[in-house]
Amino acid sequence: MxxxxxxxxxxxxxxxxxxxxxxxxxxxxxxxxxxxxxxxxSLYYSMLRFRLNLPALKGFIWFDNYIGFLSxxxxxxxxxxxxxxxxxxxxxxxxxxxxxALLLQxxxxxxxxxxxxxxxxxxxxxxxxxxxxxxxxxxxxxxLSYFVGLLGFTNFKWASDPSTALLTVTLVDVWVxxxxxxxxxxxGLRSLPKAPFEAAxxxxxxxxxxxxxxxxxxxxxxxxxxxxxxxxxxxxxxDIIYSMTQGGPGDTLLVFQVRAYLEFFQYTNVxxxxxxxxxxxxxxYFLSHLFIKQWLxxxxxxxxxx
Amino acid sequence: xxxxxxxxxxxxxxxIALVLVFFLFPIFWIVLMSFQTNETILRIPPSFxxxxxxxxxxxxxxxxxxxxxxxxxxxFMRNLGNSIxxxxxxxxxxxxxxxPAAYAFxxxxxxxxxxxxxxxxxxRFAPPLLVLLPLSLYFKQLGLTNTYFGxxxxxxxxxLPLILWIVRGYFEDISPDxxxxxxxxxxxxxxTFRKIAIPLAxxxxxxxxxxxxxxxxxxxxxALILASADxxxxxxxxxxxxxxxxxxxxxxxxxxxxxITPTLALxxxxxxxxxxxxxxxxxxx
Numbered sequence: 001m002x003x004x005x006x007x008x009x010x011x012x013x014x015x016x017x018x019x020x021x022x023x024x025x026x027x028x029x030x031x032x033x034x035x036x037x038x039x040x041x042s043l044y045y046s047m048l049r050f051r052l053n054l055p056a057l058k059g060f061i062w063f064d065n066y067i068g069f070l071s072x073x074x075x076x077x078x079x080x081x082x083x084x085x086x087x088x089x090x091x092x093x094x095x096x097x098x099x100x101a102l103l104l105q106x107x108x109x110x111x112x113x114x115x116x117x118x119x120x121x122x123x124x125x126x127x128x129x130x131x132x133x134x135x136x137x138x139x140x141x142x143x144l145s146y147f148v149g150l151l152g153f154t155n156f157k158w159a160s161d162p163s164t165a166l167l168t169v170t171l172v173d174v175w176v177x178x179x180x181x182x183x184x185x186x187x188g189l190r191s192l193p194k195a196p197f198e199a200a201x202x203x204x205x206x207x208x209x210x211x212x213x214x215x216x217x218x219x220x221x222x223x224x225x226x227x228x229x230x231x232x233x234x235x236x237x238x239d240i241i242y243s244m245t246q247g248g249p250g251d252t253l254l255v256f257q258v259r260a261y262l263e264f265f266q267y268t269n270v271x272x273x274x275x276x277x278x279x280x281x282x283x284x285y286f287l288s289h290l291f292i293k294q295w296l297x298x299x300x301x302x303x304x305x306x
Numbered sequence: 307x308x309x310x311x312x313x314x315x316x317x318x319x320x321x322i323a324l325v326l327v328f329f330l331f332p333i334f335w336i337v338l339m340s341f342q343t344n345e346t347i348l349r350i351p352p353s354f355x356x357x358x359x360x361x362x363x364x365x366x367x368x369x370x371x372x373x374x375x376x377x378x379x380x381x382f383m384r385n386l387g388n389s390i391x392x393x394x395x396x397x398x399x400x401x402x403x404x405x406p407a408a409y410a411f412x413x414x415x416x417x418x419x420x421x422x423x424x425x426x427x428x429x430r431f432a433p434p435l436l437v438l439l440p441l442s443l444y445f446k447q448l449g450l451t452n453t454y455f456g457x458x459x460x461x462x463x464x465x466l467p468l469i470l471w472i473v474r475g476y477f478e479d480i481s482p483d484x485x486x487x488x489x490x491x492x493x494x495x496x497x498t499f500r501k502i503a504i505p506l507a508x509x510x511x512x513x514x515x516x517x518x519x520x521x522x523x524x525x526x527x528x529a530l531i532l533a534s535a536d537x538x539x540x541x542x543x544x545x546x547x548x549x550x551x552x553x554x555x556x557x558x559x560x561x562x563x564x565x566i567t568p569t570l571a572l573x574x575x576x577x578x579x580x581x582x583x584x585x586x587x588x589x590x591x
Binding site: 018020021022024025027028029031032034035036037038039041042045099100103104114116117118119120121122123124125126127128129131132133134135136138140141143146178179180183184187225226229232236238239242243256257260261264270273274277278280281284285287288291292295299 | 322339460470541
């Protein structure tokens with residue numbers, strides 16, 4: 001207030017002041033614009049008949065790539081496997097993450113150390129995590145192959161069998177990302193107000209009732225934020241699936257990004273690849289909108305109180 | 307709540323032990339493998355007891371692996387060097403770009419400000435291949451394919467949004483009054499930014515930088531598409547190594563251990579900041 005009044009006579013200062021935020025934020029934007037251009041290129045490519053090996057056939061075909069998908073069983077398989085993967089992994093991670101957060105709720109020294117140790121899988125590169133699990137599930141010497149052998153599953157082929165490939169990559173995803181949900185929910189649990197719980201304990205309310213009627217509803221904003229964030233990532237999963245099986249065996253794990261990658265590099269069909277990615281982008285755009293809204297609300301709450 | 311029974315304590319203990327086994331065993335097992343020869347790795351049943359050897363690490367560090375069929379060159383140390391170079395350069399660049407921008411978004415309400423901020427954040431959520439595939443064609447034309455410069459630029463896609471949004475939150479939590487007072491005392495804007503704003507936000511800047519480093523290090527898909535063998539970081543290099551020398555399991559394990567150690571060490575060192583950083587500041591750690 002006083003600064004504005006003092007600055008008014010000095011007109012040059014004020015102009016500089018108005019330009020300042022742009023001067024500060026433009027370099028970051030300029031660096032990213034080089035990356036925004038390819039986005040529009042993708043949009044354009046998605047309306048082309050464009051194969052790198054047949055450049056002569058290149059031409060504008062409007063929405064034919066998209067219309068082609070409607071009757072393409074392979075495309076629907078990709079949609080189905082991507083959604084299955086996303087909901088399966090995030091569903092399991094939510095249940096496990098919530099369970100572990102409840103186990104570690106009390107901020108004792110031991111619990112804190114455990115929760116820090118659980119961060120390690122999350123900090124492992126997903127592509128490398130997939131390689132670790134690949135070694136552990138190797139049919140010749142993998143320790144997990146040995147364990148399931150003891151349980152009577154001989155010839156359990158993990159990622160190289162179409163019937164268990166999804167299970168194997170899901171396991172890796174759960175290993176890497178459960179700690180993410182756990183850590184968010186733990187922070188949420190520990191920031192809940194104490195009063196309702198003390199009142200319930202005084203009144204001798206059963207603990208299942210406390211959990212379903214007090215804990216869960218109060219934790220809901222944190223759970224929604226974590227789940228939206230994870231869905232957003234999981235529907236785009238590439239690293240784990242690509243390093244584990246390259247989308248195979250056969251077409252078992254051809255999720256959006258893996259199929260788009262193969263369309264581009266193996267079949268050199270740039271147009272179809274771009275159209276696939278634009279569809280994926282539309283899904284993530286919708287999800288990210290929900291997420292950002294939820295995230296801003298939560299941020300306001302936690303920072304407002306702090 | 308002191309009415310936890312002994313039974314409950316035991317059940318809790320067992321559950322926590324199971325959780326720890328599930329999440330830590332893979333790391334433990336890979337470390338064990340990295341100290342074994344192929345012979346002991348292939349032994350059935352797998353054993354926790356063996357004569358440890360550092361031959362795997364030696365082979366990786368010297369870059370040659372002596373096998374019965376002859377000497378095999380391993381370029382893994384090169385990948386490790388690339389990872390260090392790419393992640394460090396990417397984080398420094400995005401701190402230089404991101405911290406001033408974060409300050410602008412936190413301190414000024416300006417036209418298009420929120421739009422710019424959201425555009426930058428949206429990079430975090432778009433499918434990376436959407437940008438990378440056309441970019442690979444452009445990079446070919448521009449001569450940026452397989453250059454450190456091109457890769458560091460693309461790494462801004464993950465580093466910048468992270469730094470921008472964490473540091474912005476930090477600036478917003480600091481009251482601007484101190485800066486105002488310093489300005490009124492006759493100091494320039496630049497001096498205020500350097501002497502007051504940055505030191506106050508230092509924990510946030512450090513946390514964001516560390517996290518950005520970890521995310522850059524763990525990235526796989528950028529280099530997979532835009533780099534050839536000599537510029538690839540460990541994530542892509544390890545996969546190539548598996549494909550090239552598929553049966554040298556001990557060396558593969560050692561390579562994985564070397565690749566994940568830096569991020570795990572950083573994570574343990576910076577664990578205080580991780581919660582807030584991971585949720586882009588939505589939840590206080």
